[in-house]
Amino acid sequence: MRHHLLRKLRNIIEEKKGCGIVVSTEASLFYFTGFRGPGYLVYRADNDSFTLLVPALEYLRARKAIAEEALESYVDVVAFTPYGLPNGLVLDSAEFKLMTGKASEIISSMLPRGCRLLLETDSITLLKKLEKAFAVEDISDNIEDMRAIKEPWEVERIEAAAEIAEAALNAAISSLDFGVSEAEIAAIIEYEMRRRGALDHAFPTIVAFGENTVYPHAEPSSRRILDYKPQPVLIDLGAVYKGYCSDMTRTIMEGADTEFRAVAEAVHEAVYTAVDVIRPGVTAHEVYEAARRVLASKGFDKYFIHSLGHGVGIEVHEKPRISYKDNTELQEGMVITIEPGVYIPGRYGVRIEELVLVTRSGARLLTKFPSILW
Ligand SMILES: [Mn+2]
Structure with missing residues (x-):
């Protein structure tokens, strides 16, 4: 091998x-x-x-x-x-x-x-x-x-890591009861990932409730309790399986209002518009631009404060970077994240992150979890 x-x-x-x-x-x-x-x-x-x-x-x-x-x-x-x-x-x-x-x-x-x-x-x-x-x-x-160019057996491991993370996310979502803390949800995720064969988490799991979702790298706190609904919950998680990482994010809001829906649907559209652009030969910048344009058409691009994605493999951040002005051409076998986010100061943040394999003719999603959770 x-x-x-x-x-x-x-x-x-x-x-x-x-x-x-x-x-x-x-x-x-x-x-x-x-x-x-x-x-x-x-x-x-x-x-x-x-x-x-x-x-x-x-x-x-x-x-x-x-x-x-x-x-x-x-x-x-x-x-x-x-x-x-x-x-x-x-x-x-x-x-x-x-x-x-x-x-x-x-x-x-x-x-x-x-x-x-x-x-x-x-x-x-x-x-x-x-x-x-x-x-x-x-x-x-x-x-x-x-x-950056993964062998088929590496893709299998990444996909298995993604499956483990998704099972853990499922357990976490069922535990979003009143009184639970961000830290408890993060602990459930990490426990469930290890129990299912993960060697470790790919990075410290992010769980953010309410206003804490405005920080792209929020730190889960044992003092932030789910004490009212509806409020957004952002979960960013990854498992390591046989040495390979996965990475995904979902934002959940049970009983979301129309304002939140407008933001979440823009992010949702940005993710899949970008995924649709992916194929060998397309530049990282073009993919970034596809997502940014969707957010711009709704006036949310000013709240999109990070790059669109990154390569994932043995490390959770590898080549290529999917960012503004990056002219790296995508190639078959690359595994990348697509993760636009909108963070409205003082309100909340929404991020959806998919893990994607660049194939000969386009892209294949390695994350399967439902993305609309509001
Ligand atoms: Mn990521």
Whole structure:
């Protein structure tokens, strides 16, 4: 499943003429190896080999992940410790390879000094250290671009994560009784997601009642109680399933008045107008513009204060950005959110967020939950 991703990674070296590659963000490490945790994937061009360098305490878990992905013949797992360990520790078998030193020192010892090293990292410390030993070139963009186009098995995991989140949302909506707090609803969602096989939430669940809905990233409070109806309830949730995230938002208002309906229906129309525009070759800006135009026609665009969406995968925010003036062309296999929102200060906010797969001829919704809940 993943060995051809490793091959693609190795191909970057032919393009850029480097002596080695280091991948160090947890998300990309997981992408290439299936191991979720801290470590460094090191490719050496001289002997065409991959080494997964992990802290000693992660060694067995990393070995297990590599075995589960059937990558043993492609990736050698090596443990390291920066501070030394007593002799005679039993970790596994005779195969246990322990290196002592900081990761940057070990990496430096694996590759010829001064050569061109292709690096993916979010650590300035690692970058600075490696720059002392190598001519470093940042390949974060190349890897982000690779990750933006999902393989079918990645889409399946995202879709499964979305299904789990939807089941949790269903439970949350049935619990919207008088006296319940925002925090309790968030807790129900996170409990239900884990109970259904999610490893975690993709981000802290947002539950906002009433006026709290005007904050796009409202924090659920145990003191904000559902004490009257009708009032809007905004829920933004995502699950992580087998390492992949989902992301969706619904705004609910039982017994909504006509004013709220006008706002909610504009947001609803904006979402699906944008989804209809999606197909390979269309730019992120054009999709953004389609949603904005709908809101503008009703006078609500001045309350649409964020971008329209983002890529979703191993991380909940990935490439591409679906924003104003972004000329990224959508490609088949991208998974993105479409999430216009209208936030009227002092009143309330409405956001609807769908998760969408860009297909060869258009778009397929990965979220299935009803979107009209007022
Ligand atoms: Mn989102």
